[in-house]
Amino acid sequence: MFDCGEGTQRQMALARLSPAKKMKIFISHMHGDHVLGLPGLIQSMALLGRQNSLEIYGPRGVERFVELVNETVQFNVTFPIHIHEAKPGKINDEERYEVHAVWADHVIPCLAYSFVEKPKPGRFHVQVAKRLGVPEGPLWKMLQMGKAVRVKGKRIDPRLVVGASRPGVKIVYATDTRPNRRIVSLASKADVLIHDGTFDGSLEEKAGPDGHSTAAQAAMVAKAAKVRKLVLTHISARYRDPSILLKEAKKAFRNTLVAQDLMTIEF
Ligand SMILES: [Zn+2]
Numbered sequence: 149m150f151d152c153g154e155g156t157q158r159q160m161a162l163a164r165l166s167p168a169k170k171m172k173i174f175i176s177h178m179h180g181d182h183v184l185g186l187p188g189l190i191q192s193m194a195l196l197g198r199q200n201s202l203e204i205y206g207p208r209g210v211e212r213f214v215e216l217v218n219e220t221v222q223f224n225v226t227f228p229i230h231i232h233e234a235k236p237g238k239i240n241d242e243e244r245y246e247v248h249a250v251w252a253d254h255v256i257p258c259l260a261y262s263f264v265e266k267p268k269p270g271r272f273h274v275q276v277a278k279r280l281g282v283p284e285g286p287l288w289k290m291l292q293m294g295k296a297v298r299v300k301g302k303r304i305d306p307r308l309v310v311g312a313s314r315p316g317v318k319i320v321y322a323t324d325t326r327p328n329r330r331i332v333s334l335a336s337k338a339d340v341l342i343h344d345g346t347f348d349g350s351l352e353e354k355a356g357p358d359g360h361s362t363a364a365q366a367a368m369v370a371k372a373a374k375v376r377k378l379v380l381t382h383i384s385a386r387y388r389d390p391s392i393l394l395k396e397a398k399k400a401f402r403n404t405l406v407a408q409d410l411m412t413i414e415f
């Protein structure tokens with residue numbers, strides 16, 4: 149999960165995501181709209197008797213924040229909470245994905261994150277394996293791992309049975325921020341760039357001092373990074389209809405969407 153605003157629990161319920169689920173939380177910065185959902189979420193996890201540890205990554209301050217709430221509210225947590233002070237670079241390396249961070253450019257320290265899925269193994273062709281006489285079980289597993297096996301003295305190359313590995317997805321989350329070069333390189337060739345697009349062009353003078361981007365600036369970042377899709381987020385509440393933002397962004401980068409609650413994107 150990237151950031152945890154006030155509405156997070158409600159949205160999780162609507163998306164049917166259980167708070168007991170395995171989860172890591174990456175906080176961009178310590179402004180309320182990005183962290184105030186954490187206390188409630190941790191409380192719900194405790195009430196559900198969560199056992200899995202919870203990993204939270206974020207800039208300085210996040211640890212103190214959670215500790216202070218824990219001290220004063222007494223969540224009675226049933227699970228370990230590990231809080232990591234995140235710095236630019238690779239901050240997480242899991243079996244299936246990595247998370248990297250760079251400094252964004254906001255009014256307080258703020259991190260932008262990339263979620264990079266590792267290449268997925270190719271498809272396993274069951275019919276071919278059967279035709280070649282490979283019995284189901286450990287030999288299939290070895291082939292899936294790219295290792296040759298022997299069946300009745302005959303060597304079977306994994307490439308006969310397993311397709312080419314498929315690239316994983318790369319998603320970059322960059323808000324709150326002014327447009328900047330570190331994000332361009334973090335987002336290089338990403339499948340999706342979710343970027344601050346708080347204002348329209350008439351408010352560019354305000355965007356800079358506030359530490360935000362206009363939709364057109366987000367589009368320039370997307371273009372420079374050669375991403376496949378841009379999703380504008382952190383839209384100012386003044387836009388009941390965000391179509392002006394979409395129009396301005398599309399001038400520089402056509403494949404743009406405005407984020408909506410519970411939006412899903414297919415690959
Ligand atoms: Zn902020």
Ligand SMILES: [Zn+2]
Pocket residue numbers: 179181182324382
């Ligand atoms: Zn914000």
